[in-house]
Amino acid sequence: MSKIDAMFKDDRYEFLRKKYREERDRRMRPEGDAQYVPVKGKYARYVDHDPNVDEVIEREPINDEVGTIIIGGGWAGLMAAGRLTEQGVHDIRIIDDAADFGGAWYWNRYPGCQCDVDSYCYLPMLEVTGYMPEKKYSDAPEIYGYAQILAKHYNLYDKAVFQTRVTEMRWNESAKRWILKTNRGDVMTAQFVVLAPGLTSRAKLPNIPGLEDFKGHVFHTSRWDYDYTGGSYTDPHLTNLADKKVGIIGTGCTAIQCIPYLAESSEHLTVFQRTPSAIDVRANKETDPEWFRSQEPGWQIRRRKNLDDLINNRTVEEDMIRDGWTDIAWRLQAGEFPVGQISFDDDSPTKIVKALELADFEKMAEIRDRVDETVKNPEVAEKLKAWYGHLCKRPTFNDQYLDTFNRPNVTLVDTADTQGVERVTENGVVANGVEYPLDCLILSTGFEQASSYDLRLAVDIFGRDGESLYDHWGQGMRTLHGHSVHGFPNWFFIGASQVGVTFNFVAVVEPVAEHVAHIIAEAQRQGAETVEATAEAEEAWVKEVKKNMLNLDFLDACTPGYYNNEGKFREATATFWGDWYYGGLFHFIDMLADWRKAGDMEGMTVE
Numbered sequence: 001m002s003k004i005d006a007m008f009k010d011d012r013y014e015f016l017r018k019k020y021r022e023e024r025d026r027r028m029r030p031e032g033d034a035q036y037v038p039v040k041g042k043y044a045r046y047v048d049h050d051p052n053v054d055e056v057i058e059r060e061p062i063n064d065e066v067g068t069i070i071i072g073g074g075w076a077g078l079m080a081a082g083r084l085t086e087q088g089v090h091d092i093r094i095i096d097d098a099a100d101f102g103g104a105w106y107w108n109r110y111p112g113c114q115c116d117v118d119s120y121c122y123l124p125m126l127e128v129t130g131y132m133p134e135k136k137y138s139d140a141p142e143i144y145g146y147a148q149i150l151a152k153h154y155n156l157y158d159k160a161v162f163q164t165r166v167t168e169m170r171w172n173e174s175a176k177r178w179i180l181k182t183n184r185g186d187v188m189t190a191q192f193v194v195l196a197p198g199l200t201s202r203a204k205l206p207n208i209p210g211l212e213d214f215k216g217h218v219f220h221t222s223r224w225d226y227d228y229t230g231g232s233y234t235d236p237h238l239t240n241l242a243d244k245k246v247g248i249i250g251t252g253c254t255a256i257q258c259i260p261y262l263a264e265s266s267e268h269l270t271v272f273q274r275t276p277s278a279i280d281v282r283a284n285k286e287t288d289p290e291w292f293r294s295q296e297p298g299w300q301i302r303r304r305k306n307l308d309d310l311i312n313n314r315t316v317e318e319d320m321i322r323d324g325w326t327d328i329a330w331r332l333q334a335g336e337f338p339v340g341q342i343s344f345d346d347d348s349p350t351k352i353v354k355a356l357e358l359a360d361f362e363k364m365a366e367i368r369d370r371v372d373e374t375v376k377n378p379e380v381a382e383k384l385k386a387w388y389g390h391l392c393k394r395p396t397f398n399d400q401y402l403d404t405f406n407r408p409n410v411t412l413v414d415t416a417d418t419q420g421v422e423r424v425t426e427n428g429v430v431a432n433g434v435e436y437p438l439d440c441l442i443l444s445t446g447f448e449q450a451s452s453y454d455l456r457l458a459v460d461i462f463g464r465d466g467e468s469l470y471d472h473w474g475q476g477m478r479t480l481h482g483h484s485v486h487g488f489p490n491w492f493f494i495g496a497s498q499v500g501v502t503f504n505f506v507a508v509v510e511p512v513a514e515h516v517a518h519i520i521a522e523a524q525r526q527g528a529e530t531v532e533a534t535a536e537a538e539e540a541w542v543k544e545v546k547k548n549m550l551n552l553d554f555l556d557a558c559t560p561g562y563y564n565n566e567g568k569f570r571e572a573t574a575t576f577w578g579d580w581y582y583g584g585l586f587h588f589i590d591m592l593a594d595w596r597k598a599g600d601m602e603g604m605t606v607e
Contacts, residue, residue: 013357013358013361016361019387020387020388020389020557020559021557023387023388023416023559024388024557024558024559024560024567026416026417026419027274027275027416027419027559027560027567028419028560028567029419029420029560029566029567032565032566032567032568032571032572033451033565033566033568033572034207035206035207035419035420035566036204036205036206036207036445036451037205037206037207038455039202039203039204039205042212043205043211043212046203046205046218046219046220046223046443047203047205047220047222047223049223050097050098050099050163050223051219051223051224051225051226051227052098052099052106052107052109053099053163056163057099057162057163059184061184061185061186061187062161062184062186062187062188063186063187063188064188064189065177065188065189065190066091066092066093066188066189066190067089067091067092067190067191067192067524068084068089068091068092068093068190068191068192068193068194068520069092069093069094069095069178069180069188069190069192069193069194070092070093070094070095070193070194070196071094071095071096071166071193071194071195071196071197071459072094072095072096072103072195072196072197072198072201072494073094073095073096073098073100073101073102073103073106073147073151073160073162074096074101074102074103074104074105074106074147074196074198074201075103075124075147075198075505075506075509075510076103076196076197076198076494076495076509076512076513077094077096077101077103077194077196077494078101078124078147078150078151078154078156079124079125079150079509079510079513079514080194080196080494080513080516080517081094081154081156081159082125082128082150082153082154082156082513083513083514083516083517083518084517084520084521085154085155085156086517087517087518087520087521088521089517089520089521089524092156092159093159093160093161093188093190094156094159094160094161095160095161095164095165095166095180095182096160096161096162096164097162097163097164097165097183098162098163099162099163100144100147100148100162101147101148101150101151101156101160102143102144102147102148103147103198103200103201104198104199104200104201104222105140105143105144105147106144106147107200107222107223108140108200108221108222108254109140109144109224109226109233110221110222110224110254110257110258111224111231111236111238111257111258111261111262112236112257112258112260112261113139113140113254113257113258114137114138114139114140114257114284115137115138115139115140115143116137116253116394116395116396116397117137117325117503117504118136118137118303118307118321118323118325119133119135119136119137119138119287120133120136120300120303121300121303121304121307121321121504121506121507122138122504122506123138123143123146123506124150124506124509124510125150125510126300127297127298127299127300128153129146129149129150129153131146131149132287132289132292133146133287134286134287135284135285135286135287136284136285136286136287136323137282137284137397140233141233141234161186163184164182164183164184164186165182165183165458165459166180166181166182166459167181167182167183167459167460168180168181168459168460168461168462169181169193169459169460169461169462169491170460170461170462170466171462171463171464171488171489171491173464173465175189176191176489176490176529176530177189177190177191178190178191178192178193178490178491180193191490191529192490192491192492192520192523193490193491193492194492194493194494194516194520195457195459195461195491195492195493195494195495196493196494196495196513197456197457197458197495198495198505199447199495199496199505200222200447201447201448201456201458202447202448202455202456202458203220203222203223203445203446203447203448204445204446204447204448204451205220205443205445206249206420206421206443206445208249208420208421208423208424209422209423209424210423210424210425211424213424213425213426214424214425214426214427214428214438214441215426215427216427216428216438216439216440216441217439217440217441218440218441218442218443219442219443220442220443220444220445221250221254221255221258221442221443221444222447228240228440229241229265229440230265231261231265236261237261237264237265238261238262238264238265238266239265241262241265241266241267241440242265242266242267243267244266244267244439244440245266245267245268245270245437245438245439245440246262246266246267246268246269246270246438246439246440246441246442247269247270247271247272247428247429247436247438247440247441247442248262248269248270248271248272248441248442248443248444249272249421249429249441249442249443249444249445250272250273250443250444250445250446251271251273251274251275251276251277251444252277252393252394252396252444252446253277253394253396254444254446255271255277255444256277256279256396256398256401257398257401258442258444259271259401259404260398260400260401260403260404262442263404263407263409263410266409267409268409268410268411269409269410269411270410270411270413270429270436270438271410271411271412271413272413272415272420272421272429272431273383273412273413273414273415273416274414274415274416274419274420275386275388275393275416275559275560275561276383276384276385276386277386277393277395277396278364278367278386278388278390278393278395278396279367279370279371279384279386279396279397279398279401279402280324280367280370280395280396280397281324281370281397281399282397282398282399283323283399302320303320303321304504304507305586306318306319306320306321307320307321307325307326307504307507308502308504308507308584308585308586310325310326310329310330311325311326311329311502311503312329312584312585313329313332313356323397324395324397325395325503327363328356328359328360328363328390331359331362331363332355332356332359360389360390363390364386364387364388364389364390367386368385368386368387370402371384371385371402374402374403374406375402375403375405375406376406377405377406380405380412381405383412383414384402384405384412387559388558388559389554389557389558391563392557392558392559392561392563392564393558393559393561393563394503394563411436413431413432413434413436415431415432417432418431418432424441429441446562451574452470452573452574453469453470453473453477453574454470456574457469461488461491463485463487463488463489463491464487464488464489465487467487469485469488472485472487472488473573473574474573475573476542476573476574476579477497477498477542477574477579478538478539478542479493479497479498479533479538479541479542480533480534480537480538480541480603480604481498481499481512481515481541481591481592481595482495482497482498482499482512482581483499483512483515483516483519484519484531484532484533484538484604485533485538486532486533486534486535486537486538487532488532489530489531489532490523490530490531490532492516492519492520494509494512494513494516495509496508496509496579496580497579497580498541498542498545498579498580498581499512499580499581499588500580500581500583500584500585500586500587500588500589501580501581501582501585502585507585508585508588508589511589511592511593512592515592515595515596518596519531519601519604522601523606526606528606528607529607530605530606530607531601531604531605531606531607532604532605533603533604533605534603534604534605536603537602537603537604540603541603544581544583545579545580545581545582548581548582548583549582552569552570555569556569556570
């Protein structure tokens, strides 16, 4: 018997599998995604405003024609506009409901907000701008500032229409143009439209009875109210909370960053948790200027590829990143775990899967040990332990969060047995049959990342013959290479669907934005009125995506969350993981480059 087979016959590992299943089942809710509500109607007031500006700038409605309209001023929209500019396409308009560029980094201004991916991989176009990130993991104000740097680099401010939301886009077949309507009464015409909404453009709210009855103050973390809490975007000392009882629902990536600041400032903080996050070491550090200057041309792509190879367990000579994202893979390759002892034979895939599972078990055990080492109260520590696979939920990294639960003014309320809080009253939140009086309730409940496409995009889209995009996608998303849809001429999508899979969203958005810009510029060079994916090419790409789909058994075994549609992954037509292309991120990027190089616009009709 091999060493690895012996390890997996150890009772500890069967115990972990059983424990993971039990903890998953405790949190399963029959309604799945219906435990959240769309941000409209009576719920719109929680997020349908901008706390970062004093007022909406008044203007007359716009009624004109533009060559290309880009919807979204985050990374995807910025890069699409930048690449179009490089291609000589200048008749551009960018529309966003924010008051500036930045996308998620405009809206997310909560205290402690920080990127969880290596800045040198995450921030786009660093070799274009020459910008040096301040730290290995950039803070939100720096990222927002960098979005402004990119916009100024390409002279995009004069092309922007801010504080405006597109509500409908409709194809006019006779004119061969898109007609766009907005919430400001605009009616704009465009030959090309690029929808670039990002992953976190639409906040998600919990469907908790009584939420609208609460007489205290309520806000979503993406609409942080510094007027109420005190402090500011750059000064996270929330002085106005000194006499306030504050509650926060959610313990995901956002919450673990802002909770230490809430605890430090408030009279009392109550944290309502359904599922604990896996809290790994952050160990942030400032950028070494000498190291940064020593990087040779092409360094950012090489670094991104190194990250992608490690996460996907491909052999590399070094780990350039060396953090919690790459730790498991590097251990396997460095031989710390038995994968290094596997001899390749007919049973090698099974052995490798076992080795990966073993490494995952060990990693999560270390994360749980960190809880015991930090949190003094054993009962509280037990509630903070993550019992699931490392990538069942997005991993988190923080060096202050766990210690927060040693403070006397912090209460952790674990709601696993009731699958969340029960209700909200006029005076507080009821969980596990107990009412917790609150002055302020903060919703850290995430974004529409795996819900239906109409909720994610929040704009009515009608293509040829008045067909709704959402009807076209009624049985699942259908695109060519993630960006073009048959029946929707001159319409392009830049997002995280049917493109190369990655945890570093920008790494795939950047090449797709470049690709879309190439198609638009090439259509204009050819004097074409329309460019559109063929039905055959769309069908072929959908089959290719489904052929490489992620192992559904892994998602079934995971604790409920947006990664697996709250445990209802197999029943959903719109999913987070199901829409990715699993043939490899850089294989996907190379495929797009080869397509452009061939020059024949294969799979598209150009007329």
